[in-house]
Amino acid sequence: GENVEQHPSTLSVQEGDSAVIKCTYSDSASNYFPWYKQELGKGPQLIIDIRSNVGEKKDQRIAVTLNKTAKHFSLHITETQPEDSAVYFCAASIQAGTALIFGKGTTLSVSS
Amino acid sequence: SAVISQKPSRDICQRGTSLTIQCQVDSQVTMMFWYRQQPGQSLTLIATANQGSEATYESGFVIDKFPISRPNLTFSTLTVSNMSPEDSSIYLCSVGVRPNTGELFFGEGSRLTVL
Numbered sequence: 274g275e276n277v278e279q280h281p282s283t284l285s286v287q288e289g290d291s292a293v294i295k296c297t298y299s300d301s302a303s304n305y306f307p308w309y310k311q312e313l314g315k316g317p318q319l320i321i322d323i324r325s326n327v328g329e330k331k332d333q334r335i336a337v338t339l340n341k342t343a344k345h346f347s348l349h350i351t352e353t354q355p356e357d358s359a360v361y362f363c364a365a366s367i368q369a370g371t372a373l374i375f376g377k378g379t380t381l382s383v384s385s
Numbered sequence: 386s387a388v389i390s391q392k393p394s395r396d397i398c399q400r401g402t403s404l405t406i407q408c409q410v411d412s413q414v415t416m417m418f419w420y421r422q423q424p425g426q427s428l429t430l431i432a433t434a435n436q437g438s439e440a441t442y443e444s445g446f447v448i449d450k451f452p453i454s455r456p457n458l459t460f461s462t463l464t465v466s467n468m469s470p471e472d473s474s475i476y477l478c479s480v481g482v483r484p485n486t487g488e489l490f491f492g493e494g495s496r497l498t499v500l
Binding site for chain 2 (some may be wrong): 373376378
């Protein structure tokens with residue numbers, strides 16, 4: 274089955290810096306790659322996603338890139354703010370309608 | 386998106402007891418899943434809740450331990466049976482609103498502590 278690796282496990286940045294989180298997946302059939310943000314005591318919230326027919330997608334300060342050949346995708350957060358501090362999870366699914374397989378998460382800390 | 390309500394939000398349970406978690410969605414959804422998140426860990430898929438039929442369990446999870454019901458397209462329950470301290474986790478209901486997109490939305494979770 275699918276396996277998703279995520280790095281780094283923790284990331285500390287200064288406010289205003291950029292943060293990059295990387296994930297790799299094992300199953301070349303995977304075609305949907307979302308990113309979730311989880312704040313303490315809350316459920317994961319979808320923040321951005323990308324599909325296999327797209328190489329890059331941007332939404333204000335966050336962007337996701339996908340390299341299908343290398344089977345990896347990354348989350349980029351620019352101009353980080355303290356409220357970006359949370360745990361971020363990448364995930365992959367083999368096809369629409371199936372469950373997501375998650376990476377182990379990255380704890381992002383943004384200090385002011 | 387969808388509004389997902391889980392009950393209870395948290396509970397403290399005694400070893401050997403069972404607890405049923407409810408997941409209510411404000412609209413009909415085709416896909417419904419149950420995940421477990423152990424403290425400080427990632428999300429692990431327990432099962433797919435199938436409407437009107439038996440749930441589909443992932444490796445390492447069995448129906449006797451985690452019976453699931455899904456009587457309609459807006460509601461599901463997960464029971465954690467014969468609990469032990471190792472079952473202390475957050476249990477999350479997840480739904481897919483649009484089946485062809487793969488997007489999943491999560492409830493706030495039910496935090497169980499087993500003593």
